Amino acid sequence: DIQMTQSPSSLSASVGDRVTVTCRSSQSISNYLNWYQQKPGKAPKLLISAASSLQSGVPSRFSGSGSGTDFTLTISSLQPEDFATYYCQQSHTTPWTFGQGTNVEIK
Amino acid sequence: QVQLQESGPGLVKPSQILSLTCTVSGGSISSGSYYWSWIRQPAGKGLEWIGRFYTSGSTNYNPSLKSRATISLDTSKNQFSLKLSSVTAADTAVYFCARDGPHCSGGTCSYAFDIWGQGTVVTVSS
Numbered sequence: 612d613i614q615m616t617q618s619p620s621s622l623s624a625s626v627g628d629r630v631t632v633t634c635r636s637s638q639s640i641s642n643y644l645n646w647y648q649q650k651p652g653k654a655p656k657l658l659i660s661a662a663s664s665l666q667s668g669v670p671s672r673f674s675g676s677g678s679g680t681d682f683t684l685t686i687s688s689l690q691p692e693d694f695a696t697y698y699c700q701q702s703h704t705t706p707w708t709f710g711q712g713t714n715v716e717i718k
Numbered sequence: 719q720v721q722l723q724e725s726g727p728g729l730v731k732p733s734q735i736l737s738l739t740c741t742v743s744g745g746s747i748s749s750g751s752y753y754w755s756w757i758r759q760p761a762g763k764g765l766e767w768i769g770r771f772y773t774s775g776s777t778n779y780n781p782s783l784k785s786r787a788t789i790s791l792d793t794s795k796n797q798f799s800l801k802l803s804s805v806t807a808a809d810t811a812v813y814f815c816a817r818d819g820p821h822c823s824g825g826t827c828s829y830a831f832d833i834w835g836q837g838t839v840v841t842v843s844s
Binding site: 612641642643644645647653654655656657660661662663664666698700702705706707708709710711712 | 755764765766767778779780781782814816821822823824826827828829830831832834835836837
């Protein structure tokens with residue numbers, strides 16, 4: 612299986628901060644990488660597919676980059692509604708696997 | 719728009735079979751290049767993909783479940799189902815159904831879970 616490792620596991624940030632979450636895969640996955648946002652008690656929501664393609668309706672402050680084994684999710688200016696847990700997921704080879712999640716908390 | 723809704727028992731006894739159904743509304747389960755997936759999340763933990771089914775009959779499963787999972791489609795009811803056998807307490811989780819579809823950008827089509835059900839809690843306990 613392809614292992615996905617996110618860092619950090621949690622972070623504290625203030626409204627307006629620039630936030631970066633990193634995801635690393637155990638082998639090259641080209642750009643077969645997706646990002647999700649999950650709020651407590653809710654299903655995850657797809658934010659970004661194919662490493663950098665922003666989903667319709669997702670604010671432009673979210674962006675994704677990377678290829679191969681190293682990927683980044685960036686929130687350019689953190690908003691109150693962005694406090695949540697973020698997961699990366701590879702869709703290069705089944706079984707699809709997720710990172711362990713990054714919890715973005717209010718500072 | 720397409721919506722998914724899980725249903726099934728919230729409590730299952732150890733060693734028995736966990737059975738869940740996902741009802742798809744707002745679109746046909748047979749149309750498009752979509753797989754239909756199950757994903758679970760133990761309380762306070764991360765996400766684990768269980769498996770997926772394509773309308774052609776093609777399936778993929780997570781080997782971590784050691785062949786205990788079976789996913790099937792009922793196109794007449796626009797539903798797909800999960801059966802997980804020989805359950806233990808370790809199978810206690812929120813179970814989500816999701817549409818697994820291709821998202822294409824710059825010549826790459828990456829499958830992603832673009833529509834999710836709200837999730838259903840399943841507890842394995844005697």
